[in-house]
Amino acid sequence: MTDRSPLAPTAFPALPAIAGVTLRVAKARYKNWDRCDLTYVELDAGTAVAGVTTQSKCPSPEVEWCRDAIPMGQARAVVVNAGNANAFTGHRGRAAVEAIAAKVANHLSCQPSNVFVSSTGVIGVPLPIDKAEAGLEAAFTAAPCGWEDAANTIGTTDTYAKGAHVSAMIGDTRVDLVGIIKGSGMIAPDMATMLGYIFTDAAIDPVLLQQMLSAANKRTFSCITVDSDTSTSDTVLAFATGKAGNAPLASMEDAGADAFAAALSDLCRQLAHLVVRDGEGASKFIEITVEGAESDASAHRIALSIANSPLVKTAIAGEDANWGRVVMAVGKAGEPAERDKLAIRFGTTQVAAGGLALDGYDEAPVAAHLKGQDIVIGVDIGLGEGRATVWTCDLTHGYISINADYRS
Secondary structure, eight states, X not given: OOXXXXXXXXXXXXXXXXXXXXXXXXXXXXXXXXXXXXXXXXXXXXXXXXXXXXXXXXXXXXXXXXXXXXXGOEEEXXXXXXXXXXXXXXXXXXXXXXXXXXXXHHHHTSOGGGEEEEEEEETTSOOOHHHHHXXXXXXXXXXXXXXXXXXXXXXXXXXXOEEEEEEEEETTEEXXXXXXXXXXXXXXXXXXXXXXXXXXXXXXXXHHHHHHHHHHHHHTGGGXXXXXXXXXXXXXXXXXXXXXXXXXXXXXXXXXXXXXXXHHHHHHHHXXXXXXXXXXXXXXXXXXXXXXXXXXXXXXXXXXXXXXXXXXXXXXXXXXXXXXXXXXXXXXXXXXXXXXXXXXXXTTEEEEETTEEOTTOOSHHHHHHHTSSEEEEEEEOSSSSEEEEEEEEOOOHHHHHHHHTTTO
């Protein structure tokens, strides 16, 4: 990993073991490096699965494999390859996924469709089947590892391992949810762009788990952007082993379903924020809230227009209180807006309203706010009740440096 992001947490959190989940890592050597790059997760029989995948029209065969397997609702293993996205690789890419799933299925005596596969890294290079199979052989006999090792192994340009934990009560039973995630660049909300894995010991029907994950995704992963680029490989999978012993959840009407859904959404939000805080070259974490739009969907699109604007992002990187760039981004969003009803604030300081700067506007508190690492921008469109919040980071020379030599 490269130098740790200045926005990173001070340390990887203490995450509890999840009953029915066994983590192992190995060196498949997909690139010329001396690090673990294959993560193998065994899941006890009876584990339910749900997932969301990239909306890219050029998805990897791993994404297509997961899309086909998710509706079946059952999982026994996950394999994550780092360093090679295996995307845009034709029939050879599909053959690699099938070989991985077949090898794991044979090892566990399960169906290949119970094996979920993800890959991340360089696009256009077929995943070498011989290296994948050798890596799996090593993983099968490796000692179980902890969450931090697994989180490090799934990373590519990430500068730190990302993980989070929440819990919920279902009746009198406590259930735990743990998530690990990778993502740093090629991050844009079209589902959201990264690889994320959530594990819980709760007993929950896969259809309900899918409903909850899709809802949580809409409010979290699909509300982040680093660079407006949507990956070919992105996947978030949730696995429920049922080992906690709670009364199984099958409907949102069941006792404890609301608490579990809230915990899942909280976990997804934490993981999404960790990705933005590791945005390539980032020095600022930016929250953008748009209210007063004609609809929530319109507010979301306006917020993304601001978040994805290179001019806004570079101004914040330079700690320049140039609110005119926010006006520009609102205007270009293609959503209903009226100049003379627009209001803008930075932090808690109102800077413009009614289509012009406030009388007596003092830039000093805004400049002070922009010197911090956590930046807040608020926009009121003044037309309706629509509201949305998105999260992004600034754009610095570091982003260019990372991506200019990514393949070297």
